[in-house]
Amino acid sequence: MPTDSLEWETRDRRVAYSCPGFDVVNESVRLPDGTETDFDYLSEPASVCVLPLTPDGDVVCIDEWRQAVSRVSHGLPVGGTEPEDDDLEAAARRELAEETGHEADELEPLVTVEPANGIADAVLHFFVARGCRPTAEQRLDHNESIRVRxxxxxxxxxxxxxxxVRDGRTVLALSYYRLFGTDRDSDEV
Structure with missing residues (x-):
């Protein structure tokens, strides 16, 4: 029995296409009015996005080639979680180090969102990293071209x-941080 009158009943589910990083899932569903149809969506592991602040309050940003839009994108470090990640903070620290060569003194959760829940099951966890300093070389994935500034x-x-800056994750992280900071009860941002 549905828990909400808007709920769809999933009758069958299969992975229609799989590649490193995501799957395209096809589901046969029954809508609340009884109509049966198919629904396709992108399925991927949870991701983390880091707003890294130096001790002086500057932001450690990345410039990265994005093939889907054929240009360099200006933004923040972002990456998917791995099965061996103990927790989301560990994933955020790893992505910060891999993409920028920086480490943070402290990390605080900022917000968690479903950025495109009409077409994807993606969940994105945002963190603010404070006291970021360069400590090592970047450790980029084979398909990453990133410049740090x-x-x-x-x-x-x-x-x-x-x-x-058009990267949606960066726009959201910065906007949320500027509006609320990491302490929504505080007047300081």
């Missing part, structure tokens, strides 16, 4: 407002 928080905010 720092920007002031104001310059990054301006780049989002001007449309230079």
């Amino acid at each position: 720092t920007r002031s928080l104001e310059a990054l905010t301006d780049a989002v407002a001007d449309g230079e």
Whole structure:
């Protein structure tokens, strides 16, 4: 029995296509009005996005080639969780180190979202990393082309407002941080 009158009944599920990083899932479903149809969506592991702040308050950013849009994307370190990750903070620390060569003194959860829940089961966990310092070389995946640079928080905010930064994860992380910080009860951001 459905728990909500809007709930769809999944009759069958199969992976229609699989590749490193994600699957395309096909489900046969029955809608609340009794209609039977198919629904396809992207399925991927949870991801982490890090807003890394240096001791001076600058943001450690990355420039990365994005083949899907055929241009360099300006943004923040983001990566998928791995089966061996003990927790989300460990995944965030790993992605920060791999993509930027930086380590953080402390990490705080910022927000968790479903960025495209109409077409994907993706869950994205955002963290603020404070006290970030370069400690090692990048350890990029075979298909990553990343350049690291720092920007002031104001310059990054301006780049989002001007449309230079279009990466949705970066826009969301920065916007949420500027609106609420990591302590929603605090007046300081």
